[in-house]
Amino acid sequence: MAAEMKKSPSPETDSALIVVDVENDFLPGGALGVRAGDQVIAPMNRAIDVFLKEKLPVLYSRDWHPRDHSSFQQNGGPWPPHCVQDTEGARFSSDLSISKNPLVFSKGTNAAQEEYSAFHARDTAGNTVSEVLERLGVRHVFIGGLATDYCVLNTALDLLKAGYRVTVLTDACRAVNVAPHDGEKALEKMIAAGAMMMTTQDLGG
Ligand code: VGL
Ligand code: ZN
Numbered sequence: 001m002a003a004e005m006k007k008s009p010s011p012e013t014d015s016a017l018i019v020v021d022v023e024n025d026f027l028p029g030g031a032l033g034v035r036a037g038d039q040v041i042a043p044m045n046r047a048i049d050v051f052l053k054e055k056l057p058v059l060y061s062r063d064w065h066p067r068d069h070s071s072f073q074q075n076g077g078p079w080p081p082h083c084v085q086d087t088e089g090a091r092f093s094s095d096l097s098i099s100k101n102p103l104v105f106s107k108g109t110n111a112a113q114e115e116y117s118a119f120h121a122r123d124t125a126g127n128t129v130s131e132v133l134e135r136l137g138v139r140h141v142f143i144g145g146l147a148t149d150y151c152v153l154n155t156a157l158d159l160l161k162a163g164y165r166v167t168v169l170t171d172a173c174r175a176v177n178v179a180p181h182d183g184e185k186a187l188e189k190m191i192a193a194g195a196m197m198m199t200t201q202d203l204g205g
Pocket of ligand 1 (some may be wrong): 147150
């Protein structure tokens with residue numbers, strides 16, 4: 001009987017995890033708080049744990065804006081000021097598991113440019129997510145974080161366009177929902193573009 005039991009799907013050797021923007025400003029009470037955004041932390045930590053145990057790469061992205069960023073309302077943009085570089089709001093949640101020597105990639109650092117996708121986000125040495133994934137031989141990217149309808153969506157679409165397999169960890173994502181169904185629409189867009197969906201419950205270790 002036990003021998004017949006199906007193993008949960010595990011990440012393969014060519015898999016990596018991208019943890020998208022789990023920063024204080026996107027959590028309830030933050031400058032751009034996502035409703036129930038804090039609920040991504042436990043599933044995200046479960047996924048991080050699985051990947052680290054399998055010695056698979058975990059990449060962390062962060063929104064990392066200069067204080068005069070064009071996406072801020074005082075500059076005609078849609079958002080309240082958020083994730084300003086070196087502020088508490090831009091820090092990763094203290095409840096998020098951070099690996100030793102984490103691979104951290106910053107985006108939205110150019111004041112003149114909105115940058116929802118983490119695909120070209122850069123580490124402190126200037127390497128982009130795209131370059132690092134390629135160098136590590138990654139072909140399958142698992143993704144979760146904040147927010148489903150902006151950064152997760154645009155990152156997933158860029159990855160798919162570049163030929164990666166993409167699995168969205170749905171329980172590890174929450175949406176801004178500027179319009180009520182934006183989160184669901186974002187999931188549909190990712191599925192239509194070829195993304196797979198699973199929950200971290202189904203992520204074997
Ligand atoms: C994001 C809104 C504004 C995101 C970033 O990372 O999803 N959303 N800036
Ligand atoms: Zn932003």
